[in-house]
Amino acid sequence: MKRINRFFALTACAAALAATSVIANPLRWAAAGDPQTMDPHSQNEGLTNSVNSQVYEFLLIRDKKLKLGPGLATEWKQIDPLTWQFKLRKGVKFHDGTPFTADDVVFSIERAKAPTSQLRVYANQSGTARKIDDLTVEFKLKEPNPIFLDHVNQIFIMSKVWCEKNNSTTPLDYKNKEEKFTSLNANGTGPYRLVSRQPDVKTIWKKNDTWWGKHEGNLTSITYSSIKNDATRVAALISGEVDFILDPPPQDLERLEKTSGVKVVNGIENRVVFIGMDQARDELLYSSVKGKNPFKDKRIRQAMYQAIDIEAIKAKLMRGQAYPTGGITPSPLGAYNDPAIEKRRPYDVAAATKLMAEAGYPQGFEVTMHCPNNRYINDEKICQALASMWAKIGIKIKLDAQPRAVYFPRLDKLDTSLYMLGWGGAITDAETTLTPVLRNRQPGGIGDYNYGNYKNDKLDQAAAAQSKEIDPKKREALVKQALLAHNDEINHLPLHRQVIPWATRSNVTVVHRADNYLQYEWITVK
DSSP: OHHHHHHHHHHHHHHHHHHHHHHOOEEEEEESSOOOOSOTTTOOOHHHHHHHTTTSBOSEEEOTTOOEEESSEEEEEEEETTEEEEEEOTTOBOTTSOBOOHHHHHHHHHHTTSTTOTTHHHHHHTOEEEEEETTEEEEEOSSOOTTHHHHHTTSOBOOHHHHHHTTOSSOOOGGGTOOOGGGTOOOOSSSEEEEEEETTTEEEEEEOTTOSSOOOSOOSEEEEEEOOSHHHHHHHHHHTSOSEESOOOGGGHHHHHTSTTEEEEOOEEEEEEEEEEOOSOSSOSSBSOOSOOGGGSHHHHHHHHHTOOHHHIIIIISTTOEEEOSOOSSSGGGGTTOHHHHOOOOOOHHHHHHHHHHTTOTTOEEEEEEEESSSSTTHHHHHHHHHHHHHTTTEEEEEEEEOHHHHHHHHHTTOOSEEEEEEEOSOOSTHHHIIIIISOOOGGGTTTTOTTOOOOHHHHHHHHHHTTOOOHHHHHHHHHHHHHHHHHHTOEEEEEEEEOOEEEETTEEOOOOTTOOOOGGGOEEO
16 A cells, blocks of 8 residues: 555655656856946946846836837826926836835936946936836936936936835946845846856846746746856857857857757847047057057058958957947948948058158057956957957067956946947937947936046037937937037947857757847747
8 A cells, every 4th residue: 555655645746746757847057258247327338237137127118129119107298398208107116025116217217327327428418307106207308318218228227216215316337346134135026036146157037927028928026147267168058958058159160050959040140349549648658658649640550440450350359240330320321321431441450550650650560458357259359359450560469368257347447548439229319328328428318438538529519419400310410410510529449240159959949139139928838
């Protein structure tokens, strides 16, 4: 009798385990880098924003083609040129069970305006939020904003009660290594809940069964790991240790496409990669040149530009997975597909060498270049290639490649002479490049990402005017004027727009979106 009971007990246990294996649909994925923080207002960085968007939500939601639609707000209207009103979704709760109300929207907009927020430029451009009632919020602008909805939809909505309870009413100061409760913890309204966070080890989420939206996929849990080494990351996918990698190296794509059990999901990204230079200091921080700053001389900037063999980078490093450009917007749509703005200066080492001599540096000089090694596709290798190209005109590069957790705080402190940056996301309008990246540095977040700290008044004036111009034709003319002013002064050295194919196990179905966000609620694992 005991043997029979034991048999039935084991059978029942096996059935229960089988049922559990059918219900549970985990996803294990990896990329070269690691999210910087779980504080959604502290850092404006692609991977960080992507994972935080699984937990936190915006007033609106972007669909698979990046079109805006109802999110935490179900309706919105422009009452007059300076006033917008939003009706909020009923019955929404944060992951800790507290209700979502207008107080949380007002709080989140103000929190994102803090000096420690890298989203403050967008929060400031969203105006002042005011509660009308528990489910109605009004935004009052200081001046017209032609892309107001894009700006307001850059601000994640947080729980006012939770932030106050956990002494986190302001974003953590990441560049100065501040730690807060929001470093490792999160409480949003989104489709997935943060379970645990171990920086540079793994981060785990589980499905929010009470989410107001619809889960099109079947994931019950997600585990993210940072695997910095390209070969190790690819091997983990092929072996089945992980189900998905966000950034397969271009040189391995052909092999992955031929590997059984693996598939490549092709897609472009709205992102431009470029080089910046300190054009403000009288003497560079990291250079052999003393008492002068060679990057203040346009001839030096032009020489460096024309010494870049961009087609070699495309063919040899990127394996064709890049679109060289002379533009500076994440998508050519930002420049209205204007060929004059997109045109690159010609690759011409002889002309570059002549410019170096004319500028007074016939023998060249030495300078340190800071570069990320786990943020953009082949970032460190691109910097190595650039060093080799610039050596031909006498510029000797001392390369300092760093992980993003070290690299971006350095840039925030302007602690660099020569650097790489990429810029992009869901928005193709030029405004979100012009104001935060290209304008002169000013209070309120304007020019926060102008890490070269240059001043280009012609650019700045046109960019400031376009940001409040509501006439489409007049605004187009101002945008082009600003972009052409930037290109004329060579304030940055544009490289290419990034292409990012993804790689998955064959039983995983994902949606590749042009902002490079992996949306968990759309993923199916068979």
